[in-house]
Amino acid sequence: MHPIATTGHRPSQSGIRLFESRDEAGPGALELAGARLRYDRNAEIFGEGEEAEFIYKVISGAVRSVKLLADGRRQISAFHLPGDWFGIESDSDHQFSADAVSDCEVLVVSRNAAMAMAEREGEVARALLAITSRDLGRARDHMLLLGRKSASERIAAFLLDMARRSDGALIQLPMSRYDIADYLGLTIETVSRTITEMSRKGWIGLDGSRRLSIRNPQALRQLDA
């Protein structure tokens, strides 16, 4: 349905980089055991059903966790920004796929090494549990959004979240309208219309489609409920 090419390996154009470095609480020791990898925009980092050999942390750029239906319908369950861990699974196989929203750099740690380390060091075990249960909490918030909120409420929540996660008043969206739509359970047309309407009302300022600022947070928060 959404013709997102999983082509990879275009030469990475190095552009503006927002979302650079806020670390989430993480197992510091793990990072020493990791390797850095680069992925081009839309490149797949791992696929649903593949063996969960590694766990990952975003260094720069953005990553999306994705579930697909056979007919192409897509749901993005989370966007991962620099400092976020992703790909931690209970199962031996990945239950969803992850790919690069923009050109990005990730830290890759062997799952076995991580688990062995968790076994020995309570600190690492606690950090992994904290990351996972925080993600679960976010997932539950997102379910409320997907199950019960209107289009404008979804967009408001999304924009406020992106504002919170970025630093500074200016938000640079790393993802396309397709990605936003598939994250919020809407169509690109509805996303576009709603954002345009918010801009028309003066609640947000637009500078092109990927760059915006929040002018009236109160109005948005009212919708976020």
Next chain:
Amino acid sequence: MHPIATTGHRPSQSGIRLFESRDEAGPGALELAGARLRYDRNAEIFGEGEEAEFIYKVISGAVRSVKLLADGRRQISAFHLPGDWFGIESDSDHQFSADAVSDCEVLVVSRNAAMAMAEREGEVARALLAITSRDLGRARDHMLLLGRKSASERIAAFLLDMARRSDGALIQLPMSRYDIADYLGLTIETVSRTITEMSRKGWIGLDGSRRLSIRNPQALRQLDA
């Protein structure tokens, strides 16, 4: 919107008990440290914002994890059946509330005790991580359902899941149409209509509103996609 009384403490009527005992992989040691508690139907087990003092495991009956919006809109993020753990949080406070779908019995374990035990025993730490990351996987599946599936697809997925989690061909639903609607992001009318329609097509058999059997799993699986 949904006038669900959080009244508790009616004398528990002891009825038929399905979903009795399939344990999920769990930290065996933890259970020794727990106490049993009974809750009446619709009683609150813990509320959003309360301190996360305990973690819980369903012994009998069913429990729902709930998020509420100020105006009363409700999203049930999960149903917990016997053997399932719930209430494990990264934060010090609960980010959602949990209440009894039916009269039920739960095992209650001090969070501090559990965390201390996890610190000492890798086995317990691993089990807690496994439970949480499995829940996260289920949450992501559910997001796909909430974001991208039609009403009949949602109902089909729900019924197949309930069939899988119960033993035997007969499904005894512990929850009301309100609960199902708030779990699937639909209204009770749509839930009712869709179930009636499936019964009319002969895909399922109905015996009252809470008891049903799957007659044509293939038809349902086709919708589950």
Next chain:
DNA sequence: CGGCGGCTTGATCGGTCTCAAGTACGGTGG
């Protein structure tokens, strides 16, 4: 028998999707 909660059924409404153009922008090659 009466009442009430939970469920079903019907009629209509409306928000979002779908289908269809049209526009803006970034990159590429002349």
Next chain:
DNA sequence: CCACCGTACTTGAGACCGATCAAGCCGCCG
């Protein structure tokens, strides 16, 4: 520098699925 192109995005008109509003029914318990 500009013409061209493709991709991403916006905008419009109309259709449709599920929500809403409104009865009515069923089963259980008093």
